[in-house]
Every structure is written in C-alpha cells, then in structure tokens.
Amino acid sequence: MTVTTTVAELHEQLATDTPPVLLDVRWALGDPHGRAHYAEGHIPGAVYVDLVTELASAPSPRGGRHPLPSVTDLQRAARAWGIQEGQPVVVYDDLGNTAAARAWWLLRYAGLGRVTLLDGALGAWRAAGLPLESGLPADPGPGDVVLRAGALSATDADGAAELAASGLLLDARAAERYRGEVEPVDPRAGHIPGAVSAPTGENLAADGTFRPADELRKRFEDLGAGTAGRVGVYCGSGVTAAHQIAALEIAGFEAVLFPGSWSAWSADPDRPAAKGSRP
Structure with missing residues (x-):
C-alpha cells in the first residue's frame, strides 16, 4: 500500500469534489500545547487530532504512557473527525510525521487501507509556499466509518522479548536513550x-521527507531486516515506533509494533535492562 502523499498531490486532491480527510496531529514529547499550535496555523480544512486523548488510552504501568485506544473509542474519534466509509485520509504533523505516524498506524491497524502520511509534513507544505489557516475550523460533520482491529500486527512485552531473541527488534529512540546515558x-x-x-x-x-526506498531498504538490511524472520519495533511509548514501521513499509518490510514500548518494559522490575551500544 502507498505510505505517503506528496504536497503537490495533496494540493491537487484538496481542490477536487472528493477531497481526503486531513488530520493534523500536532504533538511533541513535553509539549502539551498541540491544539494552540494547530490554531496558530494549519493546512486549510485539517481537523485537529489530540494524540493523548484520541490516539491513546489512559497510561498504566502495564500499558505504558500511550496504550492503544479501544477500537470503539478510535471509531468514535474517527467519526468525529468526519471520516466516511471508503474516504481517503492524509495525516501530518509539524515534526517530520513522527507523531502523525501514530494516527497512520492506528487507522491502518483498524482496517483503513487508504491512509497516508503527508511526506515532509507541515514543513513541506510551508516550503511550497502554500497557504495556512488559523483558528479552529467548523465541525466537519459526523462520519460513518466502521473500524475493526487487527489489520496490522501488535505485540506485548513477552512478544517483544521473543523478537529480540529470535528475530529482529528495533529500538526507534535516540541513540543516547538506547545506550542508557x-x-x-x-x-x-x-x-x-x-x-x-x-x-x-x-x-x-x-x-x-522520507529517504528514498532503496536507501531505507539498505538501512534496514544493514540492521538485519533482510535475514530476520520477523521484525518488531518499539520506542518510548509506541508513537515514533509507528514512524519506523512506515519507513520499513516503504523499504519493503513488514513489522510488528510493541505499543507499550520502553515505558511499559521499564516499569516492570522483573524485565531486564541492557545498557551500552551493543544489543
């Protein structure tokens, strides 16, 4: 499936009689002001999506900082965003799509095939000299989309441990966090x-923007994806790991998400922690 939509493609699609639903997932670790950033300037017609309240359920030691929402809750949110059955969806943020990828992954997981990331995110739209609008837009009207879990694969801490032992488990966090510094x-x-x-x-x-597919394929092959039977990804709380899964898909690999990620693993005192630059 197609993972990205270019700015030129989106601009053209928004001018048609059947534009995609456009979702703005303005979120960054330690910055709770996503809605305010959205109101300051967003792509015309975009609907604001709150990552913490709409793309996650309540945090817990077992589930981590951003557990997956129930499909019932996700469907309620998706209908509030105005998504109609069969309608394409384009998602973006202002952080290289590292937050928007959570919405991309969740909607794909819930059975929507026509969901893409705006390649280059909001920065690419700005760089193209295209307009922004401010404020909060009118209610998009209720959607009727029906969601069902399981179209993409997720795992828990036991599954992540098994992937680390017998497949390939990628840690998508910054290298200094991986090393435990x-x-x-x-x-x-x-x-x-x-x-x-x-x-x-x-x-x-x-x-x-995402690196070209051949470059991404070499990156992940060099990390072991070419010979691993199964590939899994985690990060701090299952958000940026979704971006890694998008990159892996561009490169031609399928991967499993560990939504609880390090926030869930490290909260369990019985789970071991490694430090340093080696697995």
Missing part, C-alpha cells in the same frame, strides 16, 4: 536486551 521520562534507562538501535530520525532526509 539519559532517560527523561521513563522509570529506568537502557534498552530491551537483544534490541538493535535504529533511531527514527535516520529515516528522514534533510528536508524532512
């Missing part, structure tokens, strides 16, 4: 033993 938010520093460091930022070119 810093840990700004979670209970312990380090990484899941056997996991391989693969920072999400390395999926992107200098302009914030």
